[in-house]
Amino acid sequence: MIAVYLVLLIPLVGIVFFALGGHRADMGKLNVRFNAICLLATIWLAVNVLNQGTILSDNKAFLIDPFNVYLIVLTAFVGLTTSIFSGPYMAHEKDLGKLTDNRLKLYYSMYQGFMLAMYLVLTTNNMGIMWVAMEGATLATVMLVSLYRTPESIEAAWKYFILCGVGIAQALFGTILLYYAAMQIGDGESSLLWSVLYENASKLNPEILEIAFVFMLVGYGTKIGLVPLHNWLPDAHSEGPTPMSAVLSGLLLNDALYAVVRNKMLVDGASHNHIAGYLMMGFGLLSFLVGALFLHRQKDIKRLFSYSSIEHMGMMTFAFGIGGPMATFAALLHITVHSLTKSAIFVTVGHASQLAGTQSMDKIRGLIKTQPKVGWGLLIGTLAIAGFPPFGVFTSEFLVLLATMHSYPWLAPLLLLGIGIAFAGLFRHIQPMVYGDKPEGQHPVKANLWPVIIHLGLVLWLGLAIPEFLANWFSQATLLISGSTPL
Amino acid sequence: MNIEQTDFYTQAILSMAALVGLTSFLMLGQGRLLRLIFVFAVQGFLLTLTTVLAAYSLNNPHLYISAVLTLVLKVIFIPWMLRREVLLMNTQRDVQALANKTLVMLGGASLMVFSYYVLHPIVQTTSPVMLNALAVSLSVVLLGMLLMISHRQAVAHVVGFMSIENGLFFAAIVATKGMPMVVELGVAFDVLVAAVLFGIFFLHIRTSIDSLDVDLLNKLNEVDK
Numbered sequence: 001m002i003a004v005y006l007v008l009l010i011p012l013v014g015i016v017f018f019a020l021g022g023h024r025a026d027m028g029k030l031n032v033r034f035n036a037i038c039l040l041a042t043i044w045l046a047v048n049v050l051n052q053g054t055i056l057s058d059n060k061a062f063l064i065d066p067f068n069v070y071l072i073v074l075t076a077f078v079g080l081t082t083s084i085f086s087g088p089y090m091a092h093e094k095d096l097g098k099l100t101d102n103r104l105k106l107y108y109s110m111y112q113g114f115m116l117a118m119y120l121v122l123t124t125n126n127m128g129i130m131w132v133a134m135e136g137a138t139l140a141t142v143m144l145v146s147l148y149r150t151p152e153s154i155e156a157a158w159k160y161f162i163l164c165g166v167g168i169a170q171a172l173f174g175t176i177l178l179y180y181a182a183m184q185i186g187d188g189e190s191s192l193l194w195s196v197l198y199e200n201a202s203k204l205n206p207e208i209l210e211i212a213f214v215f216m217l218v219g220y221g222t223k224i225g226l227v228p229l230h231n232w233l234p235d236a237h238s239e240g241p242t243p244m245s246a247v248l249s250g251l252l253l254n255d256a257l258y259a260v261v262r263n264k265m266l267v268d269g270a271s272h273n274h275i276a277g278y279l280m281m282g283f284g285l286l287s288f289l290v291g292a293l294f295l296h297r298q299k300d301i302k303r304l305f306s307y308s309s310i311e312h313m314g315m316m317t318f319a320f321g322i323g324g325p326m327a328t329f330a331a332l333l334h335i336t337v338h339s340l341t342k343s344a345i346f347v348t349v350g351h352a353s354q355l356a357g358t359q360s361m362d363k364i365r366g367l368i369k370t371q372p373k374v375g376w377g378l379l380i381g382t383l384a385i386a387g388f389p390p391f392g393v394f395t396s397e398f399l400v401l402l403a404t405m406h407s408y409p410w411l412a413p414l415l416l417l418g419i420g421i422a423f424a425g426l427f428r429h430i431q432p433m434v435y436g437d438k439p440e441g442q443h444p445v446k447a448n449l450w451p452v453i454i455h456l457g458l459v460l461w462l463g464l465a466i467p468e469f470l471a472n473w474f475s476q477a478t479l480l481i482s483g484s485t486p487l
Numbered sequence: 488m489n490i491e492q493t494d495f496y497t498q499a500i501l502s503m504a505a506l507v508g509l510t511s512f513l514m515l516g517q518g519r520l521l522r523l524i525f526v527f528a529v530q531g532f533l534l535t536l537t538t539v540l541a542a543y544s545l546n547n548p549h550l551y552i553s554a555v556l557t558l559v560l561k562v563i564f565i566p567w568m569l570r571r572e573v574l575l576m577n578t579q580r581d582v583q584a585l586a587n588k589t590l591v592m593l594g595g596a597s598l599m600v601f602s603y604y605v606l607h608p609i610v611q612t613t614s615p616v617m618l619n620a621l622a623v624s625l626s627v628v629l630l631g632m633l634l635m636i637s638h639r640q641a642v643a644h645v646v647g648f649m650s651i652e653n654g655l656f657f658a659a660i661v662a663t664k665g666m667p668m669v670v671e672l673g674v675a676f677d678v679l680v681a682a683v684l685f686g687i688f689f690l691h692i693r694t695s696i697d698s699l700d701v702d703l704l705n706k707l708n709e710v711d712k
Contacts (some may be wrong), residue, residue: 128670
């Protein structure tokens, strides 16, 4: 249990340390250290869960089960590798004169603040606190989106703030309705605890819960980036600093989806008409197709990959919506591989745009000739995210497709079409960027590509063979969510 | 339902719901920013009254803390901050908002009907009073959104944003006798941080586009220019 408190305490110390401490040259390295210690704490936590099964803290404030424990480790891992990338990257941005010392301090402090909010969303057992932490994540990142203080970045941050703030207010209304339904069967402060709600789900009023779920889906769905609530996402990703895009895509979107799935489990327990699933399937499929189509129109490299995130989040939402054991297992795997691949891609994208001095794809050329590691990293990352075998994204997308053919065969062609469109959309932009001659005066930048290599290596590994303990967790989580195991 | 037969608390809650709903409509049609902020403060004050009433009638002391938080945040701090901003920028009127006033008011009325329609299923499990309270809260939320859509000044957007919070708060007080204490503190903290961030944003928007008209924030879009 101590591990949970450690996981939450370390980023808290980090916020205060960076905010109140003076400016120092080695803040990037310290940030890496904070995240590394946090990763160790989460691994400790994971080992505990592996040995003892689900942990519920004594005061019932925290719940760690197979569904969230792997997301916690994933969050810590992506947080760490992104911080390794962000140190030299931010130092370079500062050398270019885009940042001041104070803003760098703000950046590191809020990086830890964002991590804290993410851990809190995942570990808390209280649906109200989950909402508070989710809103906290928005508040922590909003100043980071406008970190460069350009008119575009301020516009993006304003849009992000207003859209996500209003969106997530709907989720609070959903939470209030949930609490209202819970009050009818039992009174008191514990009525909003997920563990209590889950036990009594069959007694909750299905009608109220269905209405509540609609609000939750719209609210948290804004943060997942579901179409048509996605407008903030490409703007925030393209205008903020690249490490922020990596953690937003890799972590924030997952956690919002996590919140939706937790609520879906309650609704499914109360009513048996699968309405929550249909809603998620509809929104998911729409996001998937629209995201894939919009890939073709992009001019900015970071916007390109944020639409790719929308597309993949759509697929996961769709898969959770189908709800069978195979689809759920696939969705859990897809969350993992998408986070790893997408954050790796954003790392290479960050280097590529520093190389070329622009984010405009028309002007980024000859990456492989200038700096082979960056070029190949981007190319392989794109191959992985487009769903090429033998990478893990292929495995999970294939499973989603199989599950769709099994349950809703008439939707399978749409899914295939979307995958094809997305593939074409990505490669028509990536190919001219990585191949070809390098423009005059383009020089390699100082880059640490270990995060990319490790992430893509892991994705490859997950595509070839899923380690047994992970497969076990996925199976247990699938059992928890869908009521039966996939194998 | 015969309103005279219900107890004092229920009657009071119903009147409060009506007044809170009314303030939302008043804000919607308001083209002068200073008056908009004043009506917003009145709405906050009505919420404070509702909370005190609930705390007293239900004998629930932790609601007094919520009441104080609401009073400090939504009646004093946020209106003060917004008022200062308006006077600083000398933008007392939001002229464009007045252009399609009738349409906006009609839209607001239909949103209210829609709220009743959406929440009607819960009437089977509870009293019609609860339906009224929840439906008014939901319509305050939706009217807040409409306010943000129809007005163009950043200040009006913040008022809309915060009045959405007011609607949620009203629902929490009336329907569930307040959320658990930790949640309520967390929400209040988020509102406070959001208010401070809005203040910082005003400064940035002012320095970057020299106005608080959010229609000028239009550089990022998918349409080729």
